[in-house]
Amino acid sequence: MALASLGYIGVRSSRTADWQSFATDLLGMQQVDAGGKVRAFRMDDRKQRLIVSAEGDEGLDFMGWEIESAEALDALASRLENAGVAVRLEAVSLADQRHVTRLISFADPEGNRLEVFCGPEIASEPFLAGRPISGFKTGSLGMGHAVLHARDVDVLLPFYRDLLGFQVTDYGLKPFKLYFFHLNGRHHSFAMVGTGRRGMHHFMVELLSLDDVGQGYDLAQQDEGRVAYTLGRHSNDHMTSFYANSPSGFFVEYGWGARVIDPATWEQHETFDGPSYWGHDRLYMPEDSPDRARLREMRLDAARRGMRAADPASNCAWLDSIVSNE
8 A cells, every 4th residue: 555656746837938948958857748738747758747737826736646556546545534534536537637547636734735646657759858968767766756844744744654654764853843754765755844834845856967967057057046055965865966946936956866775674763964964055045044054054063073975876885984994
């Protein structure tokens, strides 16, 4: 019954033309649908991964989570209904729009729409990137990850962890609650941050080459105000990335080199090192913002303590430590 990965994300936006340029020219996705009020984009052999619709309020429309079979989908639907969650078996017409065999929909306690599906359609034509990139790291790891603002983490946590079966990877409790969850070898496919708000904080796509990210960073800097976080490296998943301001106001993380975990042996833990070993300066915050200064001090403290990630080529902290001491 366990969910397998993040399959797709839907966004509501009146800025479909801006999304078209952002998704293809910067992110390197392939546009596959320009009909009516919808723009859809590919990242790999799936028929679509990102869907932008010019209907409703700006922001997150839905998250689509893949499950392994129709039987597992039915079991999850029963589990949700037994817990008092209203579940809708969506019509074939919507499944066809999502390019899946079957799907259900429901809302989390803060009203975010979730879809769970099985039987994704595979494209017959090869993926054609919107700009020259090596490609995206997807496959069994899924599209990437999604991070939500949370009005109350203590309400969302049992829903996602205990009811939907997301596994906690790590978490931080100060200065605000932040939980990361895995479904497969990706360090986190989902996270929530207790900002007191609701909606999408960011979604992440991972590239196959660091140069893809670096060149994307150069491109983003040509568009004033596009870069939200400078290039940096996270302390928990070891991703090297920058964050861009999307046309809908939330962020998109563009990264490379994240660690791959073993879900069978991983042990959840609390983190204390701050979100990044270096970089990721929040340009969207005022220069004199206390939060920006606090995050900068966390990075400087990591530097003073010599904190760093393992070499992603080896994905082995022990080997990396041996090499660094030679």
